[in-house]
Amino acid sequence: MTTISLFEILVKILGAIVIAFLGVVIGLFYKGIDRKLAARMQARVGPPIRQPFMDFFKLMIKENIVPQNAVSWIFNGAPIMALVSSITILLYLPVGNIPPLLSGYGDIVLIIYLLTLPTIGMVVGGFASGSPYANVGAQREMVMMMSYELPLVTTVIAIGWKLSQVYPQFNVFSLAVINAHPIWGLVGPLGFIGAILLFITLAAVTPGELSKVPFDAPEAETELAGGILVEYSGRNLALFGLTDAVKTIVMTSLTVALFFPYNISHLLALSGAFALIADVLFFLVKIFLVMFVEVTFIRVAVARLKIDQVSFAYWIPVSIIGLLGLMLIVLDTIIV
């Protein structure tokens, strides 16, 4: 640790700023595409793709209202905590061939911890707003978080364990390692099925993590009028909007890193800067496809579940699918 030079620190800081900026911009852009596609599937025209940007700039100039019986420092602090923690995760995620900026300073276990922070930020903000709607929303968000943690962790552990069997010499929970060794190539037919089950598990967790239909009970517009976010306005709401956009990128990137870490540059026989650009573009296409399946498509095709149904869905069917996937991968390894 003592060997880090000043230059390296400067590079990291600059890199962090660039990644944060790109993460936010791409997140908002993808949110626009998501809204447009959802609208087309629902037989409406939909907002222009730049709508999330317009929403953001408009919210920034709007008045920031703090309710009288809110705990104002928590109320104002929660959105910042949520945004900062979600941007921090971006620094740990690999993009195409580029290893994570903070590679070596934390692995996927840290990411799982960090993923709970934006959620906790929203919960704390909800409880601090002093509104019964926000209170109910925050309770639901907590219940949901407790429900989807198990399947999420199962997925990650399964892949890490498999890697540890094949490459005992590596730090298997490092995303750089996971990114370099796709799971599909390491397993036999049984494990392949297991990996598919794990992917389904992660695909089911993603809408919950992002509070999208059918798992949007904490925000449920028609029930709780926005739930956690009901009292938020102006700058704070804009920050939560950014958090949502960044979290979408985080969750889709995580799926890509765990299951689809393939690159395109060697197929096209590119090298140098071109390879880099091709891989980054290919990565963007991949996270777009994952977002389309896990977020956009699911949210136009189903109704919202009640919170007890959400809990049940995550604890029983989704967890069982996840554990089954884990077991199949273990079996696959033991038999071979």
Added chain:
Amino acid sequence: MNKKTYSIPIGPVHPSLEEPMTFNFEIYGERIEKVNLAPGDNHRGIEFMGRQRNPIQIIYLAERICGICSASHPFAFCQAVENAAGIEVPERGQYIRVIIAELERIHSHILWAGIAGHELGFDSVLYISWRAREEVLDLLEYLTGNRINYGVFMIGGVRRDITEEQIPRIRKTLEYYKDIYGKIEDIFLNDPTIALRTKNVGVLTKEDALRLCAVGPTTRASGIKKDVRQDQPYSAYADLEVKAITPDVFSGEVNGDVYDRIIVRLLEVVQSIQIIEQCLENMPSGEIVAEKKLVKLLNQLKKAKGEGIGRHEAPRGEVFHYVKLAEAEVPEIWKARAPTYNNLMSWVPMLLGEQIADIPIVIASTDPCIACMDRVTILNKANGQKDVLTKKDLHELSVQKTRRIAP
């Protein structure tokens, strides 16, 4: 055990309500322990306005009691006036009234289906059903000149005829709905997430429905075969043999839950299509209105004396109008009772014990129309506060009024 409950207000303005109405809930965790309804936020004094206008002008007001039932209220009102003044409606007029009323039922039920989807967080259903609803609105515009507030009803008949060349356009719309009905049914009755959210939710037992005098699809979904068109056929319905629809026709059982209310409304769309087809086949020729000259009609009404009632099975249930004419320019009394008023108290047994998440869909499941329903608001002028009158207070007030009228 000492349960700590907290209260959540829904309304007067809330995303799940289309109109202002206040609900106060006592909640334990996510479960509803106590429901308190507080209507009266949408009182417009329509009956008072009516008593300063002549009956033909009131039709215009009656149409605007409700934006969706804009054929049902004038239908019932015209019947009440005709009943009071002894006017006979020509047969062709009766058939046209029924066609417009049934077209309205189609558009109202499809509108409701969309709202139900929205309340469940299934927005795709909202957009798709409302797109399907456009077809019948276009037809109504073609027939009457307006998408809603048709302006067709007139005391003694209707104002616009349905001509021979308009009939193919009507048939085209009916065919369109027959074509897409399978899809609509598939979306609502076979979708697993909709079933999860609506089965065994908001149950209204047959006993409760009878006790609380619920009307319309709300009561039929609880297994009571109650339909004004069947029980006391009026207008052209007397020729048509309408049967009240209960959910056992489709599923073989009656649960009285939200899912059953969806079934009843969807089947009623099919029933309305059949009724309109029968009307088109059997429509007699002749006059459409008893008295064409409005001045003459007004004079006739001015001389009339007597009471009349008009009932109509609106999309939401029985709508009831009472009119008392007393040889004057304006009616002495005009009383309108919308179906939502009867269904109001059925929310209490439906909501008790359910979760917060069920509130929007259970409230929407009776297809409430608050603006139709709000007839009375009690204001204490001394302190400007709203008061609630108990049964005892109301009794006392009516005794006082009787003494005032007949000492």
